[in-house]
Each structure stands twice: as structure tokens, then as C-alpha cells.
Amino acid sequence: MIEFDFHLQRPGFCLELAGRIPPRGVTALFGHSGCGKTTLLRCLAGLEPEVQGRLSVNGQQWQAGGRQWPPHQRAVGYVFQEGALFPHLTVTGNLHYGYRRVPADARRLQPGEVVELLGLAPLLHRYPHELSGGQRQRVAIGRALLTSPDLLLMDEPLAALDALSKNEILPWLDRLHQTLDIPVVYVTHAIEEVARLADHMLLLEQGRLLAAGPLQSLLTRTDLPLAHADNATSVIETKVVRFESEYHLLHLTFDGGELQVPCTHAPETSTVRIRVAARDVVLSLSADSRGSALNHLPARITGFNNDPHPAHQLVTLTLGDTPLLARITRKSRDQLGLQTGQAVHVQFKAVAIS
Numbered sequence: 001m002i003e004f005d006f007h008l009q010r011p012g013f014c015l016e017l018a019g020r021i022p023p024r025g026v027t028a029l030f031g032h033s034g035c036g037k038t039t040l041l042r043c044l045a046g047l048e049p050e051v052q053g054r055l056s057v058n059g060q061q062w063q064a065g066g067r068q069w070p071p072h073q074r075a076v077g078y079v080f081q082e083g084a085l086f087p088h089l090t091v092t093g094n095l096h097y098g099y100r101r102v103p104a105d106a107r108r109l110q111p112g113e114v115v116e117l118l119g120l121a122p123l124l125h126r127y128p129h130e131l132s133g134g135q136r137q138r139v140a141i142g143r144a145l146l147t148s149p150d151l152l153l154m155d156e157p158l159a160a161l162d163a164l165s166k167n168e169i170l171p172w173l174d175r176l177h178q179t180l181d182i183p184v185v186y187v188t189h190a191i192e193e194v195a196r197l198a199d200h201m202l203l204l205e206q207g208r209l210l211a212a213g214p215l216q217s218l219l220t221r222t223d224l225p226l227a228h229a230d231n232a233t234s235v236i237e238t239k240v241v242r243f244e245s246e247y248h249l250l251h252l253t254f255d256g257g258e259l260q261v262p263c264t265h266a267p268e269t270s271t272v273r274i275r276v277a278a279r280d281v282v283l284s285l286s287a288d289s290r291g292s293a294l295n296h297l298p299a300r301i302t303g304f305n306n307d308p309h310p311a312h313q314l315v316t317l318t319l320g321d322t323p324l325l326a327r328i329t330r331k332s333r334d335q336l337g338l339q340t341g342q343a344v345h346v347q348f349k350a351v352a353i354s
């Protein structure tokens with residue numbers, strides 16, 4: 001477990017932040033520009049000498065009682081927006097740079113494992129200027145991992161990439177997420193990245209912690225801003241039942257029922273996360289109105305909330321124990337006579353993320 005309690009005063013900005021980062025999985029730092037996300041990463045890495053407070057990582061006191069470990073004593077991997085590779089070194093040279101500085105008995109990962117994990121084998125002899133933006137970021141992540149960090153900090157690692165490069169690198173990040181047990185703190189402005197990669201979230205506002213917790217519950221909490229964003233999303237953790245190759249459909253199960261989602265191939269993993277946009281959810285009173293939607297599940301309404309658009313209502317539901325958001329019009333709510341506590345049927349288009 002990583003526990004911190006930081007206080008940092010700058011002209012015009014005060015960071016007053018206490019929280020925990022679970023020892024496994026990806027913790028997303030999310031919040032408006034200037035809320036202190038990068039500053040928190042820098043405090044964790046020991047790059048803010050003025051910060052007061054404490055930090056303990058896996059029982060080690062990295063900062064306590066007015067003393068703090070300097071950056072070079074902290075086993076932290078840092079990946080920036082621009083990969084910042086050494087231009088005069090090949091990919092192999094970049095990967096080995098951090099690795100060589102770690103004492104042999106403290107090395108948790110070997111270069112061969114990292115090359116395999118991130119698909120770097122075809123790139124090993126190239127120089128950074130011979131790589132695409134996405135490839136450079138993969139090498140930067142590999143280099144950070146080879147320092148055998150106790151904590152991997154990623155500051156908007158996809159922000160400088162175009163949509164195509166982002167899509168190219170995301171499956172590699174999924175793979176890291178499933179394979180490694182190094183805690184990752186991941187800063188992003190993109191809710192799609194959070195919904196895809198994160199397990200936990202710290203929501204920041206003006207240097208303070210607005211909320212913290214598991215991703216699924218924070219995304220669907222209507223007292224927080226995420227549920228009211230245009231691209232509000234719920235995630236459903238599912239188990240793979242089978243891949244129907246004839247139709248390229250993946251059959252999945254979870255506590256709320258069974259789902260089918262389009263998929264090009266059978267997944268490598270036995271669990272798959274599903275992302276459902278609130279605007280893609282349709283509510284109906286009976287199971288008869290099936291239409292062409294593949295996913296049609298019983299649900300219960302847990303509440304209604306106003307939405308920024310005056311025509312809309314944000315509806316919270318549960319599918320079994322899984323929370324789901326739906327954005328419908330106020331007119332539909334009235335026409336269907338929807339009430340809190342009512343049993344309904346939901347139809348939606350789902351996107352699967354391995």
C-alpha cells in the first residue's frame with residue numbers, strides 16, 4: 001500500500017492531499033487542468049523538495065518527520081507525455097540504461113521479458129528518430145519498467161499521440177495491466193483511457209481530493225462530475241463464456257446477466273471489461289420490445305438526476321450488483337412513467353475491452 005499526506009504551498013496554488021494508492025492495478029488521477037495531478041506525481045517521485053508531510057511505500061518511509069528520500073533513492077519509474085528517450089542510444093541502449101543502474105539482486109524484470117511484454121523485438125536496433133510516437137512511448141514504458149520500480153508514474157503518456165497511435169498502444173497497456181503487479185499511477189484527461197485501464201481513481205479538484213475509490217463506483221456516482229459529462233460511461237467486469245466465431249461475437253457473463261459483444265478474435269484472458277456509454281442505454285418497460293439490440297437485461301432504477309442539458313435525465317440503475325448509467329430524455333421518463341425502485345429492461349450497445 002502507498003499512503004501519502006502532502007502539503008505544498010505555491011504562489012496561487014495549494015496542494016493539500018492525503019490518500020492511498022492500492023498496491024496492485026492502475027490508479028487514475030483525474031481532474032481539471034491545473035488541479036495538481038502532475039504536482040502529486042512529482043511529490044511521489046521526490047521532485048518537490050518543498051513538499052511537507054509523509055509518504056510510505058510498501059512500509060518504507062520515503063518521507064516522514066521533515067526528512068525525505070532524494071529522487072535517486074526512490075524506486076520510481078516515470079513516463080512522461082513525450083517519451084524523452086536518449087536520442088544517441090538505440091532502443092536496446094535505452095532499455096538497458098535504467099536496467100544497468102539497478103543492483104542485480106533488486107532486478108524484478110529482465111530485458112527479454114519487457115521486450116516480449118511490449119512487443120519491442122523488431123525495434124531493438126532502431127534509434128528514437130526512427131520510431132513512431134506510439135513506438136517511442138512503448139520503449140519509454142519499457143525503460144521505466146527495467147528500473148524495477150516499486151511504483152510506476154505515467155503522466156499523460158498518450159496525450160501527444162494521434163488517435164491511430166493511441167489505438168496502437170492501448171492494447172499494450174491493457175497487457176501490462178493484466179500482467180504486472182507494479183502499482184501504476186496514471187494521469188490523463190481522457191475518460192475513455194480511465195474507463196479502459198484504471199482500477200481505482202483519485203479525483204482531484206484545486207489541489208484537494210474530491211473523491212477516491214474503485215473505478216466502477218466513481219464513474220457512476222452522480223454527486224461527482226464524471227457521471228454528468230457528455231461521454232459518461234459505466235464499466236462492467238465480465239467473465240468470458242465463449243467466442244462465437246461464426247458471428248464474431250463474444251459471449252460474456254456477470255452478476256447482472258449475459259452479454260454479447262462484437263470481437264474480432266477470442267480473447268487471451270478469461271475476464272473482459274465492458275464499457276457502456278450512458279447515451280447508448282435504452283430503457284423499456286417490458287422484455288418484448290427486443291428490436292435488434294443484442295444486449296437486453298433486467299435492471300432496477302435506483303435514482304434520477306438532472307443533467308446539464310435541460311432535456312435530459314441521468315438515470316442510475318443496477319444490473320444485479322453492477323451500477324449502470326443511462327441518459328434519457330425527461331419526456332421518455334414521463335411517457336414511460338419511470339420511478340425509483342422500478343424494474344425495467346435495458347438495451348445497450350457495449351464495447352469490450354480485454
Ligand SMILES: Nc1ncnc2c1ncn2[C@@H]1O[C@H](COP(=O)(O)OP(=O)(O)OP(=O)(O)O)[C@@H](O)[C@H]1O
Nearest residue numbers: 010011012013031032033034035036037038039040
Ligand atoms: N514549477 C511551478 N512553479 C509554480 N507553479 C507551478 C509550477 N508547476 C505547476 N504550477 C502550478 O501548480 C498548479 C498545479 O499544476 P499541475 O501541473 O500539477 O496541474 P495538472 O493537474 O497536472 O494540470 P494539467 O492537467 O494541465 O497538466 C497549477 O496552478 C500550476 O499553474
